[in-house]
Amino acid sequence: MNSSSDTVSDLRLVAFKRIMEGYLLCIVCICGLLGNALTCVILSSRFMRTSITNIYIFALSCASSCVLIGFLLTHGIRSTFQAENFYLYIFTKVFPIHVTCLLIQIYLTATVAVDRFILICLPFRGRKWRSPKRAVFVVICVTLFCILYCVPFWFEYELSITNNETTISVSNFGSNKLFRLLMRKYLYFIFVFLIPLTIILICKISIIYKLYAIRKRKRLLGTSMKRNRSSNAINFLLLSIVFIFLLTQLPYFVFNVLYSWLGPSIMANLLARQYLSINNLLSVVNASSTFILYAFFDRKFRQVGQYFLFCRPLPANFDAHTGTRKIKSSVMLPNSRSINSPHRFREHVKRNNLDLTKEKLISINHTPPIVQEEKYN
Template sequence: MNNSTNGFDEQRLADFKRIVEGYLLSVVCICGLLGNALTCIILSSRFMRTSITNIYIFALSCASSFVLVGFLLTHGIRATFHAEVFYCLIFTRIFPIHVTCLLIQIYLTAAVAFDRFILICLPFCSQKWRSPKLAIYTVFSICAFSMLYCIPFWFEFTLVKEYNQTNIRVSRFGSHRLFRLIMRKYLYFIFVFLVPLSIILICKILIIKNLYLIEKRKRLLGTSLKRNRSSNAINFLLLSIVFLFLLTQIPYFVFNVLYSWYGSILMRNLLARQYLVINNLLSVINASATFILYAFFDKKFREVSKYFLFCRPLPANFDARNTALRLLSRNFTLSKRRSTMNSSYQWSTYVNNNPTDSTKNNLIVLNTMPANF
């Protein structure tokens, strides 16, 4: 009875994986690879590569492309064509690269959130902590850290020949108690789960809170100034990227934490294995969504996309308009810094000699804050 039940569960799992990982995951992977390729081409063009934010998104799109290739090779092809021999041949080589790219993707998402946090919540520090050189250095540092962290995973699995058949088995190194304890439990929980997730959540909450307070106090002031639409669109874009990451990756993190504690016992449960299949699909959706989100929120990205895809000419003043916006943004930030310092000093002097309402004082000082470009 037990054997028949196990056979029935395995058949159900195979059918479930063929639909979810074989068909859905493969289609999303192919579409995501095309979208990420277009995103990289457009962001590397002379029209888009000057933005610091675009440097992080370009790197994130590259890492996501490698993640999609890994999922397609190790899950999509295997589930669609029952390519077990092919899977065994490539798994030990693809798996550590795939894990490395997943870690790079996680920390690049955290870097995007932290970069926007500095720009919105600490505008006076943005000139010091935000530059193309520093962004490139951050990307390479994340890649170097991820490669070093994932070195032990190259030795976790091995190929074993049994009855003229090659099978994947956990190696002696991978099954060692110290490896399971350090790499699969404590270091994973700290460096893959706790640190990046904390950065993303804290930055996201503070960004939303700061944007809400700015809008609320502007309404109280009754100011007629409108926020820069392009900056507003980029804020929504990056918040959407972070939100989608949290929505698709938290279930995966939860599963990996449970697996680190329960080990292979967890994989004996049919629901747990189906849950893992769904998590793989969610990870693929997260890695494929950058182009769609960019095209939806960023008008400049849409214009450049039409230029590349449909050979449509850009607006006549496109280059001049964007150059002027960058210069105005830079000059406006610098001038606002000076005016904030001067107005704060003048206002404090006035307040010392003329008692006024503290609420009005706070609102006027807030009105001198630089806009979020």
């Protein structure tokens, strides 16, 4: 009875994983890789790379692409084509890189949240901390920290041959009690779960509270919000990235915490392995969402994307550095020197082809200089 039930459970698990980690995961991975590639191309262009936020999003898109490639190699191909030999060959090489890229993705998401927190909640104090050079430096530091943290995972698994059958097993280093206690339990809970999630939640709550306070103040003052439409779009974009990260990664974190405390015995449960497959798909969705969110919220990103994809020319008044539309006035206001001198003012009027009658010119010439300053200033 037990052997037959185990066989049925294995068949159900294989069929479930073929759908979740096979077809669905591969489709999302391919779409996500294309979207992240377009995001990197657009953000690295001369139209977009001047923004500090875009530097962090560019790095996040690169890390997300590496995460998608790792999922595609270790889960997608294996579950879709039953390629066990290919999986055995690449697992020990891809797994440490995949874990490192996942950690980089987590901390870059936290970095994006901190950057937006500084910009919105500490606009004057944080000016010295926000510059392109500092952004690149922060990205490099985050990457180096994640690489150093994940060095022990290169020695966790190994290939073993028993009865002419090659299997993946935990190495002597990986089965060491100190490694399991530190890397898989306490350090994981602190550096992978507690610190980044705490930073993201604090920044997200603070940003939402600050934006709500600003909006409420503007309503009381009756101030128009049209000028801040672009800034609000970027705020909603980054908040959406953080929200989707929390929505898709929190179940994965919970599973890893349970795995670190209960050990590998949790994988004997069919529901736990199905839950892990769903979490893998959610992680892929998170790594693929940047392009969709950017295209939905950022108008400038859409315009530059159409410029690259469909060779559509940018608007004539599109500024390459700031992305704003310049309003060209046909009439130049006179400066103070023109106001104080009636002769210069008449010459200025003639140069701009103003339709002024003789009576208006006479009235302006006889107006005292103080009145003129009040009129034109």
